[in-house]
Amino acid sequence: MSASTSQAAIPSLFRTCPSTGLKVHDHAERLIRAHAVVATVMLLVGGIAALLVLLTRWQAIHLLDAVWFYRILTVHGMNMLIFFIIFFEMAVLLFAGPILLNCRMPAVKTAWGAFGLMVLGMLLVQWTMWTGQADVLFTSYVPLQAHSNFYLGVILFAVGTLITTGIFFATLVVAKREKTYEGSVPLVTFGALTAAIIAVITLLHGAAIYIPTWFWSMGMMEVDAQVYRMVWWGLGHSSQQINVAAMVSIWYLLATLTVGGVVLNQKVSRIAFVLYILFISMASAHHLLVDPGMGSAWKVWNTSYFMYMAVLASMIHGFTVPAGVEMGMRLRGFTQGFFGWLKRAPWGDPGFSSLVLSVVVFGFVGGITGVTFGTEQINIIAHNTLRIPGHFHATVVSGTAMAFMGLTWYVIPLIFRKRIAFYPLVKIQPYLFAFGMLLFSLAMTFAGTFGAPRRLWDMTYSGAPFDVQYSPAMDIIIAVMAIGGLMGIVGGGIYILATVWSVFFGKPLPEGKEAEYVGSIPLGLIRRPWTETPATDEDPEAPGRFGAVPGTVFLVAIFFVAFVVYYFANWALLSFTWQVG
Amino acid sequence: MDQHDTAPPDSEPPPEPDEIPLGQRLFERPFLLLAAGILIMAVFYTGWGLYEILTLPPAPLP
Numbered sequence: 001m002s003a004s005t006s007q008a009a010i011p012s013l014f015r016t017c018p019s020t021g022l023k024v025h026d027h028a029e030r031l032i033r034a035h036a037v038v039a040t041v042m043l044l045v046g047g048i049a050a051l052l053v054l055l056t057r058w059q060a061i062h063l064l065d066a067v068w069f070y071r072i073l074t075v076h077g078m079n080m081l082i083f084f085i086i087f088f089e090m091a092v093l094l095f096a097g098p099i100l101l102n103c104r105m106p107a108v109k110t111a112w113g114a115f116g117l118m119v120l121g122m123l124l125v126q127w128t129m130w131t132g133q134a135d136v137l138f139t140s141y142v143p144l145q146a147h148s149n150f151y152l153g154v155i156l157f158a159v160g161t162l163i164t165t166g167i168f169f170a171t172l173v174v175a176k177r178e179k180t181y182e183g184s185v186p187l188v189t190f191g192a193l194t195a196a197i198i199a200v201i202t203l204l205h206g207a208a209i210y211i212p213t214w215f216w217s218m219g220m221m222e223v224d225a226q227v228y229r230m231v232w233w234g235l236g237h238s239s240q241q242i243n244v245a246a247m248v249s250i251w252y253l254l255a256t257l258t259v260g261g262v263v264l265n266q267k268v269s270r271i272a273f274v275l276y277i278l279f280i281s282m283a284s285a286h287h288l289l290v291d292p293g294m295g296s297a298w299k300v301w302n303t304s305y306f307m308y309m310a311v312l313a314s315m316i317h318g319f320t321v322p323a324g325v326e327m328g329m330r331l332r333g334f335t336q337g338f339f340g341w342l343k344r345a346p347w348g349d350p351g352f353s354s355l356v357l358s359v360v361v362f363g364f365v366g367g368i369t370g371v372t373f374g375t376e377q378i379n380i381i382a383h384n385t386l387r388i389p390g391h392f393h394a395t396v397v398s399g400t401a402m403a404f405m406g407l408t409w410y411v412i413p414l415i416f417r418k419r420i421a422f423y424p425l426v427k428i429q430p431y432l433f434a435f436g437m438l439l440f441s442l443a444m445t446f447a448g449t450f451g452a453p454r455r456l457w458d459m460t461y462s463g464a465p466f467d468v469q470y471s472p473a474m475d476i477i478i479a480v481m482a483i484g485g486l487m488g489i490v491g492g493g494i495y496i497l498a499t500v501w502s503v504f505f506g507k508p509l510p511e512g513k514e515a516e517y518v519g520s521i522p523l524g525l526i527r528r529p530w531t532e533t534p535a536t537d538e539d540p541e542a543p544g545r546f547g548a549v550p551g552t553v554f555l556v557a558i559f560f561v562a563f564v565v566y567y568f569a570n571w572a573l574l575s576f577t578w579q580v581g
Numbered sequence: 582m583d584q585h586d587t588a589p590p591d592s593e594p595p596p597e598p599d600e601i602p603l604g605q606r607l608f609e610r611p612f613l614l615l616a617a618g619i620l621i622m623a624v625f626y627t628g629w630g631l632y633e634i635l636t637l638p639p640a641p642l643p
Contacts, residue, residue, distance in 0.1 A: 169615075185609075201622050204619065227631065278617060282621075294634070302626055
């Protein structure tokens with residue numbers, strides 16, 4: 001990448017990052033900081049709500065009463081799935097645009113205005129939720145009605161997000177016009193572009209449904225419940241697909257930063273991102289598979305989204321990211337056997353461990369369960385059970401949030417220029433968080449298989465005019481779910497403690513002195529593997545019997561076996577429930 | 582940071598614009614990708630879905 005002459009004319013607005021060599025625009029950096037700080041606060045609020053929800057769903061404790069359970073569940077859903085994630089994603093766009101493209105930040109005042117709108121909208125939603133005027137859960141299904149300010153808050157937040165996304169597009173135009181990069185945009189920026197396009201699709205659906213619902217909440221018009229569900233999921237599910245694109249971009253970025261991972265084939269990775277752009281949003285139809293208003297053709301077309309093109313894309317990334325890590329390690333001399341590169345990997349670098357755990361749990365648990373539940377016939381035995389939150393906690397939490405956390409350990413030294421507080425704790429944080437959430441997701445999946453409902457305050461249905469009998473194992477499974485959830489919350493707590501402390505009270509990191517701070521910043525920033533010229537006596541790219549990346553091929557084979565076993569086990573379960581003949 | 586593993590060495594002249602493959606040229610047009618993404622979702626999910634709901638025959642009263 002070459003700097004433009006226009007940048008040289010205004011040098012005071014830029015600093016050159018001593019670690020990456022990137023020119024960092026002052027306003028972009030400040031905006032990234034602001035978005036990251038608010039995202040962390042949202043994570044804290046959502047995390048406290050998670051603890052309260054968990055201690056209520058755990059029947060042995062059953063902490064909250066029914067009213068407060070649904071109120072706090074709404075708070076949990078909105079803060080985690082909308083506010084935390086989207087504030088962080090806007091920070092990712094601000095990084096992947098002006099900073100990775102070495103260009104100035106266009107429309108700075110507008111960007112701050114958009115940030116202000118997002119914060120204002122968020123505060124309005126928080127106020128209505130905490131004052132009991134919006135006990136409608138994350139989905140806010142019509143005819144459940146919240147105070148009109150709840151919908152207004154969401155609209156303001158969405159408008160702010162749309163403006164920031166627009167500024168990202170403007171950055172692409174500015175960078176191209178001012179020739180701040182050569183050739184194609186970097187793959188990470190292309191991934192962020194994918195996230196931005198999905199964000200636009202998402203926000204258009206949000207506007208299409210929340211504006212009429214706002215008028216409906218003021219008694220000015222009617223909203224059809226089925227139309228609401230269909231259009232709302234164009235927002236609700238697609239917003240989680242922004243996560244997927246952002247997460248995969250972060251995977252590629254972390255692979256480069258932590259071990260000097262390479263991109264095996266730019267063309268293949270970019271095609272996979274384009275498959276996301278074209279087909280992933282249609283996965284929203286998963287949520288309507290048992291709705292009587294929609295026909296089978298619409299359901300099958302959209303959930304099989306052009307023969308699972310988006311699933312194909314995820315599987316491509318699921319191969320290319322670990323393969324890029326393996327190739328990067330082999331290029332640096334770690335060529336022994338299938339897994340010599342894995343044994344010698346920097347497992348004490350929280351960025352690397354977060355990357356690996358995010359890829360593994362997202363793929364093995366989130367991906368496999370998601371594709372299985374997206375099958376129309378199987379969905380009937382999974383819908384509205386705990387299997388669904390079991391699935392999306394593996395994708396959004398163990399996948400996306402884990403990747404965001406991993407990136408944070410690099411953002412603090414690179415963007416905030418601070419050392420990381422409590423670094424020994426931070427090194428174990430990814431393991432605690434990932435294994436806790438893995439246990440949580442698996443237990444939820446098992447509980448749902450035995451018929452435990454999602455969202456319900458009291459799964460024993462006490463006081464109901466009918467009796468519900470669960471498997472005797474249910475109490476143990478729910479206890480395991482609670483233990484896993486508590487581990488995850490502790491891991492999340494360490495993340496929040498370390499980030500907040502580092503950012504506000506942390507010791508500064510002098511530029512160019514990273515090597516002196518081993519033990520308080522990630523290893524990748526000390527070794528800088530992306531600057532090394534790989535050297536090895538062997539030819540790492542010479543394909544052996546199992547190809548150039550045999551370790552990854554072996555791991556992918558295990559993935560496919562797990563996929564087939566889980567998928568057909570669900571068909572077997574369906575046959576027990578719904579016997580034919 | 583630059584992950585262009587397919588980029589030509591510095592000694593080679595940069596490729597002429599007409600040498601850039603069609604797929605790459607398409608991928609470098611963000612607004613085209615944006616329009617394609619919106620169009621497919623609008624037609625197959627939202628448009629078709631609205632058509633299904635709005636043409637649903639009313640259930641006969643018991």
